[in-house]
Amino acid sequence: MGILDQFNLTGQCAIITGAGTGLGREMALSLADSGCDIVGVGRRSGPIEEVGEIIKAKGRRYLGVTGCDVTVSANVNDMVAQAAAKMGRITVLINNAGLGGSGRGKTLPELTDEDWLSGIDSNLNAAFYCTRAIVPHMLEQGGGRIISVTSGWGFRAGRNNWMYPVAKGGVIQLTKAIAMTYARDNIRASCIAPGLFPKTEDAAVLTEMGPKQVAGRIGFPREMGPLAVFLASPASDYLSGATVLMDGGAIAAGLLPAGVVPHAEG
Ligand SMILES: NC(=O)c1ccc[n+]([C@@H]2O[C@H](COP(=O)([O-])OP(=O)(O)OC[C@H]3O[C@@H](n4cnc5c(N)ncnc54)[C@H](OP(=O)(O)O)[C@@H]3O)[C@@H](O)[C@H]2O)c1
Numbered sequence: 001m002g003i004l005d006q007f008n009l010t011g012q013c014a015i016i017t018g019a020g021t022g023l024g025r026e027m028a029l030s031l032a033d034s035g036c037d038i039v040g041v042g043r044r045s046g047p048i049e050e051v052g053e054i055i056k057a058k059g060r061r062y063l064g065v066t067g068c069d070v071t072v073s074a075n076v077n078d079m080v081a082q083a084a085a086k087m088g089r090i091t092v093l094i095n096n097a098g099l100g101g102s103g104r105g106k107t108l109p110e111l112t113d114e115d116w117l118s119g120i121d122s123n124l125n126a127a128f129y130c131t132r133a134i135v136p137h138m139l140e141q142g143g144g145r146i147i148s149v150t151s152g153w154g155f156r157a158g159r160n161n162w163m164y165p166v167a168k169g170g171v172i173q174l175t176k177a178i179a180m181t182y183a184r185d186n187i188r189a190s191c192i193a194p195g196l197f198p199k200t201e202d203a204a205v206l207t208e209m210g211p212k213q214v215a216g217r218i219g220f221p222r223e224m225g226p227l228a229v230f231l232a233s234p235a236s237d238y239l240s241g242a243t244v245l246m247d248g249g250a251i252a253a254g255l256l257p258a259g260v261v262p263h264a265e266g
Contacts, residue, residue, distance in 0.1 A: 006235035010035030013061070013087045014232060015080070017070050017130060018097030020047025022199055023149065023224045027094055029054065030225025031232060036092070037061040039083040041068050063087055070097050070126035073133075080133040089141050092232045093134045095127035095148040095171070101163050111162060119163020124170040131178060135187065143186025147231045148175055150193045152247050172243050179241030188240040190231045195247025197221050215248025 014031050018024035019040030025047070028038050032055045040055075042048045045066040052062045063086050068079045083090055099122045103115025127148050138144030153161070154168035171191060178189035196209065197219040210217040227246055230236050245251050 007229055007233045008035050009092075009229065009233055012091040012232070013037040013039065013083075013089060014092035014094060015039040015041060015083055015090055015130070015134065016094040016096055017041045017126065020044065020051050023194060023197060023221050024094070024096040025051050026221040026225045027096065027228040030222075030229050031092070032058050032060045032062075033225075034229045034233070035060075036232065037087060039063045039065060039079075039087060039090070041065045041070065041079055042097070043067060043069055061087065070130060071121035073129040076126070076129040077133050080130070080137065084137055090134060090137055090144070091141070092145045092147070093130055094228065094232075095130050095146070097126055098123040098149060098151075098168075103163065105160055106162075107160055108162065116163055120167050120170075123164060123167035124174070127171055127174055131174065135178075135182070138187050139182075139185055143188075145232050145236075146175075146178055146187065146189045147228060148189070148191050150175075150191045150243060152193055152195055152245070152251055154191075154193055154243070155251055175243065176241045183240060188236070190236070190239060190241070191243035192224065192227060192231070193243050193245045193247065193251070194224065195219055195245075195250045197224070213248055214250045214253040217248070219246065219248060 009031055014036050016024050016028045016038060019028040020042045028040055028051055032038055037060050038055050040048045040051055048064040048066050052064045055062045063083060065079045065082060068075045070076055101119030101122055103111050131146055148171045150171040151168040153165040154172045157165055175189045175191040196213060224246060227244060
């Protein structure tokens with residue numbers, strides 16, 4: 001087998017949550033370019049259908065599962081059952097969907113139960129629900145790859161920034177728990193910790209932040225794709241429990257994405 005053959009995902013199928021936009025979309029397109037069939041998951045149908053058209057045009061099989069809120073475990077269980085029934089063997093799960101949640105910037109006493117749960121649900125519980133739903137299938141199929149998207153905030157704290165860092169830190173720990181527990185079942189778990197990547201609609205604003213970054217620029221969403229392919233592929237067969245930083249050196253510098261010292265900003 002040549003070195004590039006190890007990155008070939010032909011015959012594999014990946015469930016990607018939040019596949020319709022941003023980093024999830026780029027990872028879905030890159031996996032499809034490497035031969036992988038895709039199950040794209042999200043709540044809105046527009047983005048999930050749009051990315052599906054591109055993936056099908058690449059000659060891959062595609063299932064879009066819309067109206068699926070990954071913070072609701074029953075939705076997740078239905079989605080995984082549907083994916084397995086329609087696509088057959090699922091070999092990769094990418095826990096990508098995640099949001100800031102409500103209550104950002106509130107002081108601790110101001111935070112409501114709803115604020116707390118909205119951040120923890122979308123950034124941590126969703127990854128747990130998807131992992132719990134897919135593991136029995138992967139065990140039955142002889143293994144799989146579970147990739148979860150954390151954040152630089154999984155490593156650091158910010159003043160009055162509660163749910164997101166706590167949940168993203170939990171995703172790193174969830175990854176280690178999966179890696180440890182299923183190490184002998186050929187289930188590999190890894191985490192990606194992005195730095196600052198622009199959303200399509202606010203690219204112009206974030207581009208202004210480029211010079212403040214350690215690398216002198218923000219990340220481009222398309223740069224996430226090759227890493228996802230590597231982590232999904234046989235090329236990373238002995239990699240498990242690890243979190244890979246994709247942040248242009250931001251965490252190495254110990255600074256916030258905006259380039260200011262941690263105590264000065266939430
Ligand atoms: N962009 C960055 O700078 C950055 C940095 C660090 C970490 N991250 C992490 O990277 C991941 C992707 O972020 P992004 O920037 O690409 O965000 P994005 O463009 O807002 O994408 C999030 C996607 O997740 C889906 N989603 C959100 N909540 C969901 C739910 N409850 N159920 C089902 N789908 C849901 C959304 O689709 P629907 O709304 O249609 O459901 C959307 O397609 C997130 O985990 C984020 O925390 C991003």
